[in-house]
Amino acid sequence: MAGRGFGTWLREGVWAIPLRRYLAVLVSAALVVGLVFVVRVLTHDDRACAAGVVHPEGSDDCVGVSTTAYDFGRPQLRDAVRAIDRENDSLKPGAYVTVALMLPYTASTPSTLSDIQHELQGAYLAQWEANHAANGQSPSIRLVLANPGATSDHWKQLVDQLEPMTRSADRLRAVAGVGMSTDNNKKAVAELTRRGIPVVGSSITADDLANGQGGRDPFPGLARVSPTNTDEARALASFAKVSAGRALLVYDKPGDPYTRTIQASFAKLIKGSPYEPQPFTPPADRTQEGTTANTFRQITHLVCDTSKETDTILFAGRHTQLRQFINALGGRGCQDRKFTLLTGDEGSYLTGEKALDRSALKHNLSIRYTSLAHPDAWAKDTAKTGGSARDAKVLSDLLARSGRAPVGPIGPVALDDGQLIIGYDAMTLVVHGIREATPDGRTAPPLADVGLQWPQVKGSLRVSGASGWICLDVHGNPYDKAVPIVELTPEGDSRFVKIAWPEGRPPGKECLPPS
Incomplete structure (x- = not known):
């Protein structure tokens, strides 16, 4: 220390060296933290398809709940998805509840994608009508797209994402759609209803994806608009x-x-x-x-x-x-x-x-x-009950406006496969249940009360759908629902033949299922 004072030694000998070490440690730590953050961001970005939609582990599918204008990479869905996004953006926060339309949006077969496109269009038209032509009834309806994967393999991940939305500002109150009667969809419906989330199936027809079989109700809160097989x-x-x-x-x-x-x-x-x-x-x-x-x-x-x-x-x-x-x-x-x-x-x-x-x-x-529905089924009122041309005209009038604002555009429409009609009716039933369950002066119904509405959908409380009357029994199944018999023509079109009835005749005018 010769020639150097104590103060200099204290500054340089005691503080200077450790300070350099501390700075090096801090810089190294910052680099590590930054690297971890970058890795996490890149990893997240690698798995993200859109807000709320990700690639599941080991899969290149896009699974989850989309609340934006994301079309799951399917251009034919784009117009309908954008129409839904515009409608959702117009809703006042706190004045709406959410309905998730669960369909396999990433399906690859053209025929399946065509059905999805049409059902999506039908669901949107029912949403638009509920929000604009219901004489001020509340709450408003927000529609989001829920994808369990191309073959519904990731149904569990989707259900886990949907459940918290029932308790958040989303106020999820029902899941509609479901799609085909497959084992994966059956598991999804079982888990959704086990967690207390009401479900309205549009095109599911399997008997073992319905309540009431053998006197049991394995899917509490499930309703359907299509007849069983x-x-x-x-x-x-x-x-x-x-x-x-x-x-x-x-x-x-x-x-x-x-x-x-x-x-x-x-x-x-x-x-x-x-x-x-x-x-x-x-x-x-x-x-x-x-x-x-x-x-x-x-x-x-x-x-x-x-x-x-x-x-x-x-x-x-x-x-x-x-x-x-x-x-x-x-x-x-x-x-x-x-x-x-x-x-x-x-x-x-x-x-x-x-x-x-x-x-x-x-x-x-x-x-x-x-067929679940057909545009020509009610062209003539061949049946005195069970449905009417007037009920079907509500949808046809809306369709006439769907190519332009404010309703559309929603993309090219087709009715022959019945999916647009049945998608519209399923969402109409959802809206009916939500609004019947909403207490006076409230802006949303209790989640548990929505599924309790299905046994009362009959008589004067029936839903007069575009596919025919929807009168539900105590298990949530449609009673004596109109079944269009359709013939495939050599040109590849469908030709309506006749309405048939499970009971062999149309339901009575009161539409009350027998004991």
């Missing part, structure tokens, strides 16, 4: 007069909730048939082609081997396999014999199936199916 089969039988001795059943093995229940319903219709039902085994993802075309080619030989009195084929399968079977029937050996193929509402996808061999319908083959 059993009711569809009963309506089809009352129309077609299916005879056990003249029909052959072709079915999906092992099946899914839709195909299994429609198979069981068809089997009851032809109990005692001399022909063994013919199974086929599709891929687990029934939108894929698989090798079932080979099986169908073999089944057509068995069709031709039946007695000449046999003229009806009952098909219990999804639309991809239905298209393959029709194509195979077009090349069958017994072209001189006439056959009518009858199936459920999966037939509605056929109008959008570009791979369908439409020439098959010129070879003594008719395709008829039950």
Whole structure:
């Protein structure tokens, strides 16, 4: 320390060296924190598709709840999604409740995407009508898009995201839509209703995705606007007069909730048939082609081997396999014999199936199916009850305004597949339940009270839908719902044939389900 004072030593010897060390440590720590932050941001950005929508672990799908104008990378949905976003932005905070429309927006097959587009358009039109043509009724309705994944594999992640929205400023009060009657959607509905979130199914028809089977209600708070597969089969039988001795059943093995229940319903219709039902085994993802075309080619030989009195084929399968079977029937050996193929509402996808061999319908083959709705069903008031042209006109008038502001544009519309109509009716039922459950002077109903409204939707409290009257039994299922029977034309269009009824006749004017 020679020549240096104590103060200098204190500054340089005691403080200067540690200070440099402290600064180095602080800089290093800042770099580490910054690096971690950057990594987290990049990781988040890598997984993010849009606000509220992310790539699940190990998947490139986009799953979650979109509250913006995000269209899930599907351009055909863009106009409808933007219309919904404009409507949502116009709502006053605190004066609305939220409804989530759960559909597989990232589906890849054109026919499925077409159905989603139309159901989305229908749901939006019901939202717009609820907010602008309800004579000041409240609360207003905000609509958000909930995607469980292309095949609903990520339903659990979606449900986990939806539940907190019931307690936040979103005020989520119901989930609508759901889509196909698949095992994943069945699990999603079970979990949503277990957590107290009401659900209104638009196009689900499987008997085991409904309450009331065996006197049990496994999905408390679930309502549906479409008849069960059993009711569809009963309506089809009352129309077609299916005879056990003249029909052959072709079915999906092992099946899914839709195909299994429609198979069981068809089997009851032809109990005692001399022909063994013919199974086929599709891929687990029934939108894929698989090798079932080979099986169908073999089944057509068995069709031709039946007695000449046999003229009806009952098909219990999804639309991809239905298209393959029709194509195979077009090349069958017994072209001189006439056959009518009858199936459920999966037939509605056929109008959008570009791979369908439409020439098959010129070879003594008719395709008829039950539709959830059809634009021509109420063109003439053929039934005195159960629905009316006046009820259907409410939607048609709204559609006439949907190509321009303030309602639209919502993109090109099509009604033949029934999805726009049934999507509109499902959302109309949701709005009815929400507003009936809202106490006077309140801006939102208690979550638990919305699902309690479904047993009262009957009589003068029924919903007069564009697809027909929606009168629910105590389990939330539509009673004696109108079932349009539709025929596929060789041009690929659908031709309305007749309204059929599960009870064999329209409901009474009071529309009260019997004991």
